[in-house]
Amino acid sequence: MGNEASWDWNTDLKEIPVEEWKERFNWVEDFQISPDGESVASIVNVDETAFQVCVNGEVWDNAYEKIWGLKALPDNGFSALVYDGEEWTLARDGEEWSGRFDFIWDFQVTPDGKYLGLAFQKDSEYGMVVNDLPWDQTYTNMAGMTLSDTGTSAAVVQAAPMKAADVDSFKEGLFSVALNGTAFDHTFLNIWDLSFDATGRRLAWGVRLNREAYTVARDDIVWDRTFQGVWKPVFLTPENVLAPVRESGKWKLFRDNEPFWKRGYDQLWKITLSPAKGDIAAVVADSFGKWTVAVNDRTWDLTCDTMISDIFYSADGSCLAAVFKHKGLWNLSVNQTPWTLFADKIFTPGISPDGSLVAVVIEKQGKYHLAVNNRIIAGDYDFLTAPVFSPDQSKILVKGIEKGIYKRRILSV
Amino acid sequence: MNENDAEIIEEATDEAVEKGLERLTSERISEVINQVLHKETGARFKAYVDTCMRCGLCSDACSYFLSNDRDPRFSPAAKVKQTIWEMLDKKGKVSKDFLRRAVHIAHLECNVCRRCSMYCPFGIDMAYMMLLVRRICHKLEITPQYIQDTVNSHSVTMNQMWVKEDEWIDTLQWQEEDGREEFEDLRIPLDKQGADIMYSVIAPEPKFQAGLIYQAAVIMHAAGMNWTMPSRPGWDNSNMAMFTGDNEISGRIARTFFETAAKLNVKRIVMGECGHAFRSTYDVGNRQLAWTMAPIEVVHAIEFYHELLTAGRITIKEKFSKKVTLHDPCNVSRGRGLHDMARKIVAMTCSDFVEMTPNREHNLCCGAGGGVINCGPPYKKERMRNNRAKAEQLAATGAEVLIAPCHNCHSGLEDIIHHYNLNMEVKFLGDVLFETMEKKIYRPGE
Structure with a gap:
């Protein structure tokens, strides 16, 4: 995104009836809505084994035997994985890639929308394809596919063959990381959680060296210390990597092989950085079953009994929001203060760049509502997708379906 | 050594165990045993060790003891005596022969x-x-080969049977197409953000029993549920690592599972008919991660079918008429108390039910669970011998159909029925529901 200033922030309401699509087509699948809210799309069935993508009532030219993975793109277009003549490819706004595969999945898009990445399988060999360019080298097995923000790609690949139930070969370590298709030298027992730096050139990951020893590798160089466990590492700077590791029964934050935070926790994961302020936040269990957020090794007053599913910083680092579940209901806590809007479901919050506004879609008793700063400002939708603040933060774009009509609304905040 | 001993030792030969034992030194053995027993345990372990007064009341509870003519070596207390107590008495200085027997x-x-x-x-x-x-055994790397391979698979793919990511999605799409034989607009919605339910299965379903996914899709569609299945790892709710003592991988599996559901923003997870997987989500895998209970509600198929039937979302066209009996899986009955709910489903779907005795929380284990069947073909003959009591229990019912709402139980009971020529057919509750339900879409108020 980043071009929000060019969107229409002045028209209060635009409507597209979608209920009538159900009359036109045999069935209509799940709706996807473009970031600017100007387009609503769905996979539709037009014949026994014929599917098309319908955008604002207009269908793409081609029909396919199968379509899945329809996604709204940052440029406000749509892409989907399409199948015809026993081959899969990607179609973007109806235009197909030239590459054809036996299967494609794990569709990822960079935040700026410039790169579209997929996992592919062709002739039982596996690789990634980015913007229609498949890896030169393919592998017998692949997992953990990751597309960086700059369009580089990496995955865990099996570097040597293994027979069925061959625990001896497995013990030797069969897995490497492939960056843009080329595998690093080292093989490991296990590799998880590939993590790029901001440039997309450096890569860190968690490894298991043997049954008991876990550690971190950065660009294939392994930390000296080993641990009882490891979660996803994160680049603090191009040269420094943070990772939650388990040592002496406690989870601790390490930086480049050395202790970084002083405290140990019963759990510590989801390291989240504030690039603007340099703060480091994580989801932690202070003790068994007592979940909270730690910022720079200091825990919030908030304690919840069930789960903190994610945490999000505003661009300026002044606001940190946590999505949490307590006593069976979901809620949001902003800078340690829980909201009063407990819900059945809560979706990814949007935070204004200066951190003063937090918006989130919630679901209560089957109806969707939009809350901003702990107050419901729109409600009773059958479906709502992520809201967007206007560049001057005076308005919010609400995108939802109500009684069979897609509604693009601009509300003041 | 009697004939029985010889047979056990002969059958116990396992390449992974033997190679693992070869690699071990006495120092490594004692180091690991003492580390586990003294650093990874607490008051609970001490209380158990100090409290057992060798009364033997546990003996008759064990189907291994009953199946082996009350051989005292199979008494639960004796199993602890032959393993833990000896390790404690000898301060971890035990032989490789001792460990071979302990593994077994x-x-x-x-x-x-x-x-x-x-x-x-x-x-x-x-x-x-x-x-x-x-x-x-896990730390000493002497876990039996086949179950270790399932854990290896979990650690790489997050499913227990090396199901590749494309194979998983392709199977769902194939079942979706087949399901359109029942309902032309049937879908298996993949990655539907904000669905009410994430439906999850264990890896043998896409690998060998894809028809169960088809049946589940038909039931979901007919009941009008807002549901989804994930296309990415996290779809397999099983957890073999919790049976091999690989607690770290067990936790990683559970995290992947629950975070997949959290990312989809579902209200709850409905799972197929698996017992150990259910336990891994409410008792074991979650607690490895500091979640006291499942962070997203997990609903076993028994609970889900009961909900659909009592809410009228699924109606029964005609009850199943063959004589049926019900096996109570340990992890959902003794572990979670779902045995009476299972009986209510049987009552709603079957006209001729006979109890097996003992039943409910007192039921005998299928003999396959706890990872035993996952130790694989080398041990099948021995497993059948150890399942004699269960075979006798099944035979006494005179039922034509045995309903077993658990995957491990299902497979183990099929082996028993074949080995002991019991002439019974094993079904899941979902099989019975699929056969007896009206294939119509639920509309509120109709």
Whole structure:
């Protein structure tokens, strides 16, 4: 995104009836809505084994035997994985890639929308394809596919063959990381959680060296210390990597092989950085079953009994929001203060760049509502997708379906 | 050594165990045993060790003891004596022959079914003691080959059967197409953000029993549920690592599972008919991660079918007429108390039901659970011998159809029926529901 200033922030309401699509087509699948809210799309069935993508009532030219993975793109277009003549490819706004595969999945898009990445399988060999360019080298097995923000790609690949139930070969370590298709030298027992730096050139990951020893590798160089466990590492700077590791029964934050935070926790994961302020936040269990957020090794007053599913910083680092579940209901806590809007479901919050506004879609008793700063400002939708603040933060774009009509609304905040 | 001993040792040959034993030094053995017993345990373990007064009341609770003519070596207390107590007495200085036998006892002569704990005057959790032995075996790298391979698979793919990511999605799409034989607009919605339900299965379903996914899709569609299945890893709810003592991988599996559901923003997870997977989500895998209970509600198929039938979302066209009996899986009955709910479903779907005795939380284990069947073909003959009591229990019902709402039980009971020529057919509750339900879409108020 980043071009929000060019969107229409002045028209209060635009409507597209979608209920009538159900009359036109045999069935209509799940709706996807473009970031600017100007387009609503769905996979539709037009014949026994014929599917098309319908955008604002207009269908793409081609029909396919199968379509899945329809996604709204940052440029406000749509892409989907399409199948015809026993081959899969990607179609973007109806235009197909030239590459054809036996299967494609794990569709990822960079935040700026410039790169579209997929996992592919062709002739039982596996690789990634980015913007229609498949890896030169393919592998017998692949997992953990990751597309960086700059369009580089990496995955865990099996570097040597293994027979069925061959625990001896497995013990030797069969897995490497492939960056843009080329595998690093080292093989490991296990590799998880590939993590790029901001440039997309450096890569860190968690490894298991043997049954008991876990550690971190950065660009294939392994930390000296080993641990009882490891979660996803994160680049603090191009040269420094943070990772939650388990040592002496406690989870601790390490930086480049050395202790970084002083405290140990019963759990510590989801390291989240504030690039603007340099703060480091994580989801932690202070003790068994007592979940909270730690910022720079200091825990919030908030304690919840069930789960903190994610945490999000505003661009300026002044606001940190946590999505949490307590006593069976979901809620949001902003800078340690829980909201009063407990819900059945809560979706990814949007935070204004200066951190003063937090918006989130919630679901209560089957109806969707939009809350901003702990107050419901729109409600009773059958479906709502992520809201967007206007560049001057005076308005919010609400995108939802109500009684069979897609509604693009601009509300003041 | 009697003939029985010779047979056990002959059948116990396992390449992974033997190679693992070859690699071990006495120092490594004692180091690992002492580390596990003294650094990874606490008051609970001490209480169990100090409290057992060798009364033997646990013996008759064990189907291995009953199936082996009350051979005292198969008494649960004796299994602890032959493993943990000896390790403690010798301060970890035990021989490789001792370990070979310990591997066998912990992995092949105990289903960690916890029936014995109900008969222990102090409620000692023998399964916990056997799982400690398995934890030691894991660290010493002497876990039996086939179950270790399932854990290896979990660690790489997050499913237990090396199902590749494209194979998983392709199978769902194939079942979706087949399901359109029943309902032309049937879908298996993939990655539907904000669905009410994430439906999850264990890896044998896409690998060998894809028809179960088809049946589940038909039931979901007919009931009008807002549901989804994930296309990415996290779809497999099973957890073999919790049976080999690989607690770290067990936790990683559970995290992937629950975070997949959280990312989809579902209200709850409905799972197919699997017992151990259910336990891994409410008792074991979650607690490895500091979640006291499942962070997203997990609903076993028994609970879900009961909900659909009592809410009228699924109606029965005609009851199943063959004589049926019901096996109570340990992890959902003794572990979670769903046995009466299962009976209510049987009553709503079947016209001729006979109880097997004993039943409910007192039921005998299928003999396959706890990872025993996952130790693979080398041990099948021995498993059949150890399942004699279960075979006798099944035969006494005179039923034509045995309903077993658990995957491990299902497979193990099929082996027993074949081996003992019991002439019974094994079905899941979902099979019965699919056969008897009206294939119409639920509309509120109709």
